[in-house]
Each structure stands twice: as structure tokens, then as C-alpha cells.
Amino acid sequence: MDILYKFMDNKILLLTTIVVLIVIVLGVLLILKKKNKNYDQMFEEFQMEAVENLSKVEKDLKQEKEQLVNQVKEGYESKISDFKEYVRTVEKISRTTSEVNTHNILTEIKEKLVLEGTIQPFQMMILDNVFFPFKKANGEIGTTKIDHIVLMKTGIYIIDTNEFHGDILYGISKENTKQFSFILDNLFPSEDDETEKTIVFVNKNKDPKELNVISFDDPSKQVMSGVDNLNQLLEKHIQYNSITPILYFHANKLINYSQNKIPYVFDDKQTLYKFFMRQLDGYNDVHSEDELEKMKNIIENVSIN
Incomplete structure (x- = not known):
């Protein structure tokens, strides 16, 4: 009987240990899953933020390009206007x-x-x-x-x-x-x-x-x-x-x-x-x-x- 009780005690201890290990593993898995969800959410947020930043940069570059084009255009038109005025002056005195x-x-x-x-x-x-x-x-x-x-x-x-x-x-x-x-x-x-x-x-x-x-x-x-x-x-x-x-x-x-x-x-x-x-x-x-x-x-x- 002592041997049987002893055997039963060992078996219960083993089962208890297994159950504890299972609980620990499940707990670890739950923690990892939760962290993974957080990582996924963080990655998704990072992607959204990156897209927003890229859009903003693209918009800023487009505005800068338009400003530069306008500056060049205004400069060109000013030079053409000055040149036309010069030619008009030359034209007036060039008629023989x-x-x-x-x-x-x-x-x-x-x-x-x-x-x-x-x-x-x-x-x-x-x-x-x-x-x-x-x-x-x-x-x-x-x-x-x-x-x-x-x-x-x-x-x-x-x-x-x-x-x-x-x-x-x-x-x-x-x-x-x-x-x-x-x-x-x-x-x-x-x-x-x-x-x-x-x-x-x-x-x-x-x-x-x-x-x-x-x-x-x-x-x-x-x-x-x-x-x-x-x-x-x-x-x-x-x-x-x-x-x-x-x-x-x-x-x-x-x-x-x-x-x-x-x-x-x-x-x-x-x-x-x-x-x-x-x-x-x-x-x-x-x-x-x-x-x-x-x-x-x-x-x-x-x-x-």
C-alpha cells in the first residue's frame, strides 16, 4: 500500500508539473501573441505615417517645383519684354x-x-x-x-x-x-x-x-x-x-x-x-x-x- 500511495503521489506530482508547464507555455504564447498584435499594429501605423510623410514631401517638392518654374517663367518673360523694348527702340532708328x-x-x-x-x-x-x-x-x-x-x-x-x-x-x-x-x-x-x-x-x-x-x-x-x-x-x-x-x-x-x-x-x-x-x-x-x-x-x- 505504501508503494501504491507513493506511486500515486509521484503521478499526481508529475501531472501537476505538466499542468503547470502547460499553463506557463500557454501564458507565454498569449503574451507573444499579444506582443505580435502590438507589433503588427505598430508596423501598420509606421506604414501609414511613412505614406503620409512621403505624400507631404511629394507635395512640398511639387510646390517648390511650381514656384521655381514660375520664377524662371517670370524671369524669361521679363527678359523678353526688355528685349522687345530694345528692338522697338532699334526699329525706330533703323528705318532709313x-x-x-x-x-x-x-x-x-x-x-x-x-x-x-x-x-x-x-x-x-x-x-x-x-x-x-x-x-x-x-x-x-x-x-x-x-x-x-x-x-x-x-x-x-x-x-x-x-x-x-x-x-x-x-x-x-x-x-x-x-x-x-x-x-x-x-x-x-x-x-x-x-x-x-x-x-x-x-x-x-x-x-x-x-x-x-x-x-x-x-x-x-x-x-x-x-x-x-x-x-x-x-x-x-x-x-x-x-x-x-x-x-x-x-x-x-x-x-x-x-x-x-x-x-x-x-x-x-x-x-x-x-x-x-x-x-x-x-x-x-x-x-x-x-x-x-x-x-x-x-x-x-x-x-x-
Whole structure:
């Protein structure tokens, strides 16, 4: 019996120990589970806080970006405004007497063509002293000036006015004017025989025994540059552009030796009038009245004036 009681006591003790261990384990598990819940909640709260912080940072960056863009835009607009004002000032003092005279000649030609019934008033538009920006080869923005732009149904005509107080030999070269080759040899010793130059004979001192010979850079460079820059502007808006360059000289006398077909060269109103008549009679219309108005608006809107 003692052994049995002893055995029973040991068994009860073992069971009690097991029960205690089970309770401890359950307690530990409950504590861990509760902690895990706290961890999950903390992690979830951390995620929410992080999202809120990121949203706030993103919003702040967006506001800073908008402020920076506005500052750059305001600075750019201010510079453009100052530049336009500068160009307006330059424009006012850049109109020469010869340019005004050429404008009057073009206006008279237009009036004559309208009176003859050759064109309607809106079929010949004259724009004067046009400044507009263009992109240089290096990416910088430059400005170009075109003295006169004439928009007609037969095409676009750029006219550059040149004024010389003397007698002009235009497009002269050592090859095409051998009688003057000695002059060119002295003025341009290193030039090729085919290179065309412009020289002007001027009597500065009003002495019949004296004659000054002055050389000038190629007058056609300016008008041909205007063709390229205007074409660069219009090709984005008009499918077909026919731009014709013209040089108009105000001088005592002009002799044209140039072998180049363009630019066309004139020095009197009647010859220029006949040129426009040939254009209207001999060429098909390339621009509608709507296109003429559209080109006029494009040029005026982009023009810096």
C-alpha cells in the first residue's frame, strides 16, 4: 500500500508539473501573441505615417517645383519684354530714308495693280521692317531684320534695300569684267576670278578730277539669309513656300554684272512693276487668300515689335 500511495503521489506530482508547464507555455504564447498584435499594429501605423510623410514631401517638392518654374517663367518673360523694348527702340532708328522710299514704291505698284484690276487689295500684302528670331547652328537664338516682305498669290518676296551715293558695279568679278580686273586685283588680290564683288565709284569731294573707289561686302548675303530664316519660320505652318529674294538699289547708276539668277536686282520702280506683272501673268497661283492672311498673321505674331 505504501508503494501504491507513493506511486500515486509521484503521478499526481508529475501531472501537476505538466499542468503547470502547460499553463506557463500557454501564458507565454498569449503574451507573444499579444506582443505580435502590438507589433503588427505598430508596423501598420509606421506604414501609414511613412505614406503620409512621403505624400507631404511629394507635395512640398511639387510646390517648390511650381514656384521655381514660375520664377524662371517670370524671369524669361521679363527678359523678353526688355528685349522687345530694345528692338522697338532699334526699329525706330533703323528705318532709313531709302527704306521709306522703297515702301512708297511698293505701295504705288500695289495701287497701280489694283486700279488695273490685276489684283484685289488683299492679294498683295506689304510688311516693312520686320524683326523676328531664328535659331542659329549652335542652338542660340538670334534676330534677323527684313526690310520688306511682299505676300502675293504667286509667292513670297523678300526685298532688301541698299543705298549708295555713287555709281555701282554689282556682281563684278575678275572673270566677267576683264576691263576692270586691275581694280579687283588691287582691292581683292586673294579672291578667285569667279568671286563676285560690289564696288562703288564716289566723288566725295565734288572734284571732277577725283574719284573714290569703295568696295562692299556682298549685298545679297542679307537678303539670302532672310530667305533661309523666313522659310524656317513658315515651313512649320505652310506646306509650300516660294520665297523670292530681291535687291533694290538707290544709287546714281547701277550696272549689274552678276551671273547669278538670284537675287533679282532692280534700281527703278518701272522695272520692279514689270517684274511683278510677269510674276502674275506667267506663274500659277501657289497661295490662296486664306494662306496669305495666315502667313501675315504668323509673321506679325512672331515679329519682335
